[in-house]
Structures are given as structure tokens and as C-alpha cells.
Amino acid sequence: MASVGHWQYSLQLSSEQTSQPVQIIGEVNSLVITEKNIRFNIKVTHIADQHLLFTKIFHLSWREPAWQVQQGQRVKLWVKVKPPHGLANEAGFNYQQWLFSEGINATGYVKSDDDNTLLANVNSIRQTLLNRMLGFDLPQRSWLAAVTFGYRGLLQQEDWHLVQKTGVAHLIAISGLHLALVASVSYVLIAWAGGGLISRFYSLHHINLHNVAMLLTLFTTLAYSALAGFGLPTLRAWLMLFLFSVLFLWNKHLGARRLILLGLTGFVFLFPLSIFGLSFWLSFSAVTIICFIFWRWPVKQANFSLTAIFSGMVKVQLCLTVLMLPLVAWQFSYVSTVSPLVNLIAVPVVTMVLVPICLVAVICLAFSPDWAFELFSYADLILSYGLTFLNFALKIKASFFNIPTFPAAVWFFVFLFVLGCCLPSFWLNKKYLFLLLVPLASHLLSPKINTWQLDVLDVGHGLAVLISKNNHAIIYDVGASYPSGFNMADSVLLPILQARGFSKVDVVFISHKDNDHAGSLPQLLKGIEVSQVITNQDKCQQDFAISWQGLSIEALWPDNALKHNDNNGSCVIKVSDQYHSILLPGDINKSIEKQLVGLYPKQLKSDILVAAHHGSNTSSSAEFIQTVGAKYVIFSQGFMNRWRFPRQEVVDRYQTYNPILFSTSHSGQVSFQIEYNSTTPVILKTFRQDIYPYWYANSTHH
Template identity: 30%
Template sequence: MILFVPAFLIGMVSLLIYPSLPDSLTIDVLCLLVVICLAIYGRTQQKTVFFLASFFLGIIWFAIAAHRVLEQQLPQSLENTSLIIEGQIATLPVLSNGVLQFQFAISKVCEKKVCRPLHLNSLLTWQSPPDNVRISQIWQLPVKLKRPHTYANPGSFDREAWLLQNRLRATGAVYQAKHEGAPVPRLLANKKSIARIRQYYDRQLLAILNNEPFAGVIDALTVGNSAAISQDQWKVFRNTGTSHLIAISGLHIGMIAGLFYLAGIACWRLSAYLCARLPAQKAGAIFGMIGAFSYTAFSGFSIPAERTLIMIITWMGSLLMSRYSSSLQRFMLGLGCVLILNPFSVMNSGFWLSFSAIALIGYGMSGRLSDKSLWWRYGRVQWVASIGLMPLSWLLFQQSSIIGLFANMLAIPWVGFVTVPLALLACLLLPINNMVGQHVLLLSEKTLEWLWPYLHYLATLPNNSWFLGLHTSWLILPLMIAVLLILAPLHFPGRWLALIWFCPALFIRPAKLPENAVKLTVLDVGQGLSVVIQTRTHTAVYDTGMGYPDGYNMGDVVLLPFFRVEHISKLNKLIISHPDADHSGGANAVLQQFKTVPMLVSVIDQFKKQEITACEAGQTWVWDEVTFRILYPFQGQARADNNSSCVLQIEVNGKQILLPGDIEKAAEAELVAQYHQQLASYLLIAPHHGSRTSSSDLFIQAVNPKVVVFATGYLNRYHFPSDQAVMRYQRAGGRLYNSAYDGAITVTFMPDKPVEVHTYRKDYSHFW
């Protein structure tokens, strides 16, 4: 087991770096190799051969599981078309800002009154839904569906991978009837299920705690619905490294299992008859598994909760079977069971963090004298987890909380042993004695109010997080060696070498650009625009992508993670072409990170900031022998429409780049009349995302671009870029790129070298 599980895991992980899965013939060959390796091992007992067999088995197991899910693909012909689907609501519907989100198991699809079976798990949103939407119901819904798609940028969250982990093969929205006779949602069957209990409690808890500040946190800790947690609360949890407390996973389920285990032993020992039939420890193990299963079921069998339940069952199972096994053997058994039952766990950051934490605690607590106090051991566990998980946090999230150790020292036992048990006790009491249950529930919420000032104080401390984007994923290896040396016993020889092993991650950076060079990245921000322009020692941002009323914005989601990966610690200029939300929505997030950055905007009143200037034709500056010019709007043309966009021209190494924002044909004609041949550019960001009202023949002829980039959203509702605009650029002979299909597009201008164009989806393609 100790040799099999690591090899099996490595085999599974190896497929994550390949752009495609092995086909059926390759899988058959691998199966044959496994048989040969096992036959050789049976004769020679060579561990290397057994390791190879386990490695091939890992590849086979993961490939088969992935093929089975990927085969359930939404036909391309059904994407972004009006459909009627039938199926069952598979998860607890979550309402946030008037939008309902839920997983929907599709069984039938109808297009233009032609119906056919289609078995597909989807993730749907429903704006302004009726009040009678419940889990397990059968509905007929008018929808528009898309295949899984994500923002493809360095540092961005891979939503396509997350959808695959949850076996979701389509996303979409329920659309509202716009004319008489249009299809409307219909409830077909109101099936009962045990999952309805979760929805009942979800509504009850939020109703009872309606005006309480931490109602959303209590709801998340009981039924797993975190939609009601505010953005400010999430920010405090992130900054203090306590976000894991909100997810129902190893910590809470383990604590509940432990409480049931101890309570089971105590109760069992009250009866000599019961102890004679079954030892109290084994009875406690049964109670522990019952407690873990009940809490996991109540929280909706989320992936982290399932993973923890499997671990607890394997550990408690070994106790029930009276079979001695070391901690390492139990750890490997639990890990192996998780990998076999849920192969996609290896794509989940929580999997790596939880199992790494267990392994590091086992390592960090070994080799010590056993006469230390309980508080010393608890503090040591927190120290080991905080320091040990830093490299993984940097790799996965580009940051690690510095004050997480102090926050978790108090928050973990407080939430785990006080808040969660009180909340679950309240859920048990509500059907029995509603009044008592409400008081216990309010008490559980109050415990969070008492804890919050401490967490809020830590979250507001300056430099509470260590931001470190690893230039390459291989830098995790020297970091892990450094961590193992730091956590080694005090007198372990060579512990000081940890400083040396930390150096690669701290000092290896992307190569600096030379003078008279530009690296321009058009980020994939969906339907919107954001461009990062880097010279040797300066960085500018042109537009910041979309922002939404609920606070979700491309600044936090795309730009800031990109800065960390690129090691951009200073921003020299922020240009907002015009006030539209799909160009300025992420600006506030960027300004929070770079408070003193000078701004160029078309409408000054949009931002309350001292160092802000209205862009106007004639403004020029030079960075590292690269010239930047504002070509438009002309003096006295202040307005707040698309044609007010700041038009930026960059000249580098004899070539020009043009960023025209959302200008349309009228502004294009003014630019051509004013500059004409001066507009000629090697790279053009297509104006107004390639709409029908822009990219006129006159403008394209004047610019004559060699490379054209369309910044659009995948299957966007505006149908950008328009077929007419695409045809005009094709006639002009330029190479066309689209962020919706290419991801982030990086164009590098170097002196005495040809221009290089790289697309993120091509350079970092995956099988999903």
C-alpha cells in the first residue's frame, strides 16, 4: 500500500499536464504493461516493477473516469440556442442577489419542437425565479446552454476544471418569456427526497437569523450554503487564512466524528453488558462514523466532505477490524480510497491542502519528546500547518496569510467545538421545541460575533499576507525541501540549508525586457477589455474588464492574480478608456492594490482620486525608449459614450500598437482625417470588440494591421465580433485572434527580433 498509492497518484497527476487523454488503444497497451509488470513482480519481487505497474494503473483509472465524463458533451449545435429541457434539480438551489443557481440533471432536450433524450449534468442560473423551486423537483425549463468555458489567463481560477470535477458538462441560464406564446418554466413533478430536509433547514435558519450579521456563516456551517456570506466577511476570512473554516470538510467533520466517538465511548461504558459484547472503543468508532456520515449528508455530500468521510471510514474501519496499522499505512489507505472513489480529487486544491496538512502534521510532530503539554502540542500543530502549507498556497493562490497562525489558534477550536456543535444542536431542537432551538441557534450566531473583532483586527493589519507568484510550478520542489528542513527536529543537521532552498522562489523572476521592448497582454476577461502593457521598468493597464453589482469584478478575478504571477509589484499608469462597466468594472480593485497609481480617464467624475487626468490628444510620455501617445479624444470633446474612448498609440522599435477602446465609425473617421498614415500599426485591438458599428473599411485601410485582437466573451449576447468586421479584417490580410477562444493573448516586441504572439489556451492546453 505504501508503494502503490504514491505511484498510483503520480500516474493520475501525470495526465493533468497533457493536452489530450490517451485513446482506447493506448489504454489497452497500458493494461497489457500492467499485466506484464505484475507477472514480473510475482517472480522477482522487484519494487521498481510494482511501482511501474501502479503508475500505469493510475493513468488507466484516471483516463477511463475522464473519458466517461467528457463523453457527456453538449452538442455544439445546441450551444447558445433557445432550448426546452426537462430534468431534475440535483442540488440545493442557492439564491444570491435575486439570481438562483443550482445543478440540473437534464434528461430530455427539445429544439424547435423536436425532442430527444440527452443525459447531461448542468449548472443553471435563474433570474427572478418563483418561490416554489425546490431540490429534487422535475422541471421543464426554457434555457440557453454553453459548453464549459473559463477565463484563460496566467493565475486565473480554472472554472473548466472545477466543472469537470463536479461532472458538470454545460452551463446556462433560464430565460424569461418576452412575448405571448413563448415557452415558460413548468413544474412537472414535486418529488420528495431526503435532500428536502436540507432546503427546509436552509430556509428556516436564514429566516430565524434574518437580521443577524453572521446568518450566512451559520448557514454555510450547517447546510453548506455560503451564498449569504458578504464580500466583506469573505475578505476577512481570506486575509486571516480562515476561509477553510467555512467549507464543511476535514476540520468540522473530523471534530464532529471525534465528539461522537468520545460520546459513544462514554455512553457505552455506562453498561457492563454492552462492554462485554463490544469493546467501548469499537462502539465509539461506529458512533464516530455515524456522526461523520450524518453531518456529510446534512451538508449535501460536497466533494471536500465526501473526501473526509472516506478518510474517517477507513481509519475507523481499521479500528473496528482490530488490525494494527501504522499512521502511515492508515494515511495511505485513506488516500488510496479517495483516489479510487473520486479520481478527479487530484484536480482540487482542497485535496492537496488537506492531505498535505495531514502528512506535514505527522512529520512535524514526530521525533519530539512526548511529555509536552497539550497546549504546546496544539500550538505546534498550528505552526506546522501554517508554515508547511505556505508553498502550496503560493502555488495555488499566489498568496499565503502571514497572520493565519494567530487567527487559526483561536478560530479553529472556537468554531469547531463551540459554534458548529451549537448550530447542529439547534437544528436537532427546532422540530422538537422551536423556541429552544431558536435560542440555541441565536447563541451559535453570537459566538461568531464574539470572535469577529479578533479576526477583523488581524485582517486590517498591514502586510497581513505574503504575495508570491511562482514563476514556474517546479519552484514548489525547493520550497517543500525548505519547509521539511524548517519543521525537522531542533537538532537535525543542516536545518540552516532551508534558507538556501528558499532562494529560488524568492529570486527567480521572469527575464526582464530590454530597452525599447514591449510585452502586451490582452487578458481574457469575458465580454470586456483589459490590456497589460509592460516595458523594462514600467507597467500600464488599459481598461480593467467587467464589474458586477454584487462586487464580482475582473480586477480581483483576473488582473491581480496576473500581477502576482508576473511579479508586478508597481503600476505606473492606469488608463480607463471610457466609463462602460465592461471596461472600468475592475478599476476599484486595482486602485485598492495600487493606491497611488496615476490615472488617465475619459470622464474624470467617475473616480474620486487626486492624481487623475482627462485623456486628450497630444499627451505623450516615454518609458524605456518606448513612446506612448494619446490620439483621441480631441480637445473639447468630453462626453460619456463609446466615442469618448481614450485612444492610445504605442511606438516601439519602429512598430506601432493601437488601442482604440470602444470607438465607432464616427470617431474612426475623425482619427483617419486627423492622422491618416500615422495610424498604421502592427497590432490593433479591434475597436468596440469588432461590432458592426465599428471597424470601417476606411479605418482598417489606414491602420493596415498585421495582427488584430478581438476582446470578446464566449458566445456573448452581442454576437461580437460581427461577421462583417471579421470579413473586413480578413480582406486586409491580418492575423486574427479572439480572447474568447485563445485566452490571454501576449504579443512581444523585442529589438532586432520578429514579433512573437502567444495564446494561453494553446501554450497551456489541457484535455478538459
């Protein structure tokens, strides 16, 4: 893995390639459906007319493509790219780590240019079949695309919420269950057809039909993996099938434990970056647990029995859910109570009915669209009933519940407790197992603590600040929301509030109505209870002051927001106890800073300052910096942003007064833990250096 790390660093782009537009040549590597605002991966073979010895993968967006982009096309494009980067907060999706696990070397966008050229208009078979299927007028075609082709780009956020909270998200990804079904059907059909052929010709009687069927099944399942776009879950399942087949044909017997370890080793060797993705660990954990279940409760009934099959399915599903619960709860901070029942019904329906219909329909797409439409219509009907069932399950009281984030060690002890309950007694006295739940119980209790915390969250170009004390929270600004639907409430604020165990927010301050400060407010209000929203248009003006959890919160500006433009009308607030204070100035410029220095020469003094206007040179005057006298200054800005915030001249002005400087694009979330009404020094942590300091998650910041 050290070698892989060095290899990945060697594939990073040079500063010249990321500082200005470059021309690339490559092949579109992703399925593309929409005609505008598209996102796709491209396997790059040339950069600026230089042929690459090793191809690179770029993840690009293109607002208005000059042609219908499709998987398989060879293109020449002008692009502006930057190293893989993502928001870095203690909760929420780690996009940068995901990019790394997918082997993506750069992200960016395609520039409009007359030289953008379609060099070869050749669609992949997978893209062609998907296009034909989407041409049918079917209500559930987004789900059909996911189940049949592994294309999940048409699914909406509420769709993901539905399958995740009911515990069936694994059925949407084409994985081991689907491949096992294809392998079984393929083996039976090949053996049946081959048996009929061999029985007619005496000269063929020496052929071992079993071996031939197993070998040919490897090729049919590989073709099915191609239909799924060679997704990593599918490749993991195919590799295990390949190992099993090879060992079987060589008459080599390996136990389940050794087979799993061999598969694990082979997959890490072939796809080393995949170990940094969560699906790798979920897949192998599930396989290991299933093997454990069959070891602990072996199938004793030799004859075929529907009762035995059903009881076995119930046993596997219940045990799998319970044993996977600590891992799922640790990673996703929720527990689904309806998951065992839902999976008991959904797994056999999807694998034994839905997937076979979809596969036959795909084959029919090649020669009889009418037959394909009929079959997809049946599949669409099954999905409609299935989604109705899932929505019903989700509406059941306590169908799932969110839980705060606990350390990995806590969930490890919970797993040991569950495992101990499942193991035979041996020498173990199970009545003492409850001691393993003591760490969990201690974390569930929320004692009053004498500290308060400030978190300047990484929301790209924008601002979102969380202030918390005694399980209560205040938010200052909420970050941006974009036309694509991506917003900072769903991706940053709500995950961190859930992880901290907050069920509501006491006050949300909105400094001004610019999108990068207020854009995500509707999504925040939809996702969590907010007691009060205060803006610069109403209460958040001079002379406003409240006491909250013993902290003093006062507004220093504006005098009247209507007299100023959006930025200069920003709500400036100061949060303080007797010894420590924070100043949040929004986007005010130097003229307002000058007025504040005149009005509050002593009151502006603060330990921590979030730099005004993200580090723009229109703000942060030397007089203001000196008057505030902050020990810590944070720039909340986007990575390689087009305004080049924080401006170098601003950084130079701050450095004259020797504060400690942070930028969220470099450090990620910046957190300060402050002892209430105490002279104890502030405890400082940043996400990239202290909370999650791993090279594979912060590769562009070392």
C-alpha cells in the same frame, strides 16, 4: 484519467443544444435562499423530452423565478446554455477548471416562459433546516449558515478576504476537523448508551460494544456529511474514517503512509474530477504534514496533561503553517504572518465549542425552535467575538503581505528547505540548506530588462489591456462591473498586478464610459494606487502625447469627445518604440476610421491591433485594416456572446490581408513580449495554448 477525460467529452452538449433554447427536466441540486437573481445547480434527467441515460449537471441563473426555488424540487424549465467556460488569465480564479472539477456540464440561464413548471414541490431536509435557521433574526446568520450547513452563498467578498488573510478559511468549510469531532462525540454517546443497555441483559454480554459503536458512528458521520451537502472535503474525511474503521474491525494494521495512499487512491477512483480542484491537494497535503509532524516529534507523555495537549497543538499548528507555506504562497500569492496564532485560538474554539452548539441547535430545529434559537444565539455571540478578534488580527501591521508569482519549481525548493530544517540531521549538514533558497532570492531581485510587454486580458465582453515595462504598468480600459458585484478589477486586473509584483499603476486610460470599458474603475482604484486616470473627457484627445519608460504614447482621437456618441468618442492611442507599435482604437466605427485614415495615413501603421468594437461589423473597414497593416489582430469579446462578435464578415475582411487573428474567448489572455528598440521578432503567448495548455482547463477549446 484518460478514460475520465473521454467520458467527460462524451457528456458535452451538442451544438444544437447550445445554439438555441431547450427544455429540460431535473431536480434542483443546490441550496437556494434568495428570491431574485438566483444561481443554482440542477441534475438534468431529460433534455427536449429525451430521457438521458446519464444525468448532467447544469449551473443556471434565473433573474426572476416564477416560484421560490428550493433544493429538492423537481422542475421543467426552458433554458439557454453553453459549454463550461471561464475567463483565462495567468492570475485569478480559473472558473472553467473549477466547473470541470465539479462535474458541471453546462452553464446558462432560465428563460421566462409560461411552460416553466414546478413538477414536485419537495424540499430537501437540508434546505428545510437551513430555512428555519435563517428565519431567526441573528446578526451573524451568514456565518452560521456556513459553519452549520456548509452554505457560503451569504458571505460577502470582504468576509472571504478576512478569513483568507488570517488563515482560517479552512474552518468555514465543513471538513475533517468537524467530522472528527462528530465521530468522537457519536462514538462516546453510543458506547455510553450501549454499555448501559448491555449491562442490564446478560444475553447481550457477548456483543462487542466497541465494534458496534464504530459501525454506528460511520452512519452518524455520513448523516452529518449529508447536512453539509456531501461536500468533497467532508467526503474525503468520511472516506478516511471509513477506511480506518474497516481496517480496525478486521484487525488489519496499516501505517499512516499506507493509509493515506489507500485513501488517496479510493478518493481518486470514486471522485476522479476532484483532483483538478485545489482543495483536494490542500487536504491531503495537510494530512500528510500532520502525520510527518507526529513522526518527527512523537507524543512521549502517556498520562493526560493539559500542558502536553497545549504544547502539542502549538507544535502542530506552527509546523503545519510553515510546511504548508510554500504551497499556499504558490497558489494564492500571499503569506499570512498571524495565521499560526489565530489558528491556535480559532481551531479549538470552533471545533470544541462552536460546532457542537450548532449541531445540537440543528437537532433542536426539528422539534423545539425555541431551544434552537437559544443555542444559535450563543453561537452567534461566539461568532461576533471571533470576528472582532479576526478583524483585530488583520489590522496588525504586516499581518499578511502579498508576494509576486514565482514558478512552481522555486516553491518546491523552498519546501525542500523547510522540510530539511525539520528533518533529523542524519547525514545531512543543515548549514548548506540555504542553497535551496537561491532560486527564490534570484526571483526576488528585479533587474532592469530591455523588454516591454502587452497583455490583452480576457475580460469577457469588454476590454482591458495591460502594458508593462521595468516593473511599471499602464492600463487601457478596465472591463465591466455587474449588478451582482462581480467585476473585472477584482477578478482579473488586481490578481495579475499582484502576481507581477506591481504596487501601483502609473496611468489608467479610459477610452469611453461604456460599462464594458470603464465599469470596474472604482474597484481598481480601491484595490491599488493609481497615479493618474486619463479619459476621453479630459486629456485623452488629439495631440495628447507622453513619453513613458522610453515608449511614446500618443492619442489620435477624439478631436472633441462631446461632438460624438460614446463609441465614436473613444480615446484612440498608439504605443510605440522605434520599431514596434500597438494601436488601441476603443469602439470607434467605420466613419471615424475613415477620418483617421485621412488624418494619419502613415501614423496608423502598427504591428499589433486590438480590433475596434470587439469585432462588430460597424467597425474594421477594409481601408482601415489595410492602412494599419497589423501583423497581429486581437478580438476582445465574450464566449458565445449574443452579438456574435467577431462577426464573420469582419473576420473575412481581416483575413484578406493575412494577419494572425486571436480572440480572447478562444485563446484567453494574449501576451506579446517586445524587445525595446530592437528589430527582434515579437514573442507571442496565449493562455490556453502556451501558458496553461491543459485539457481539463480548456476542454471546450480542443
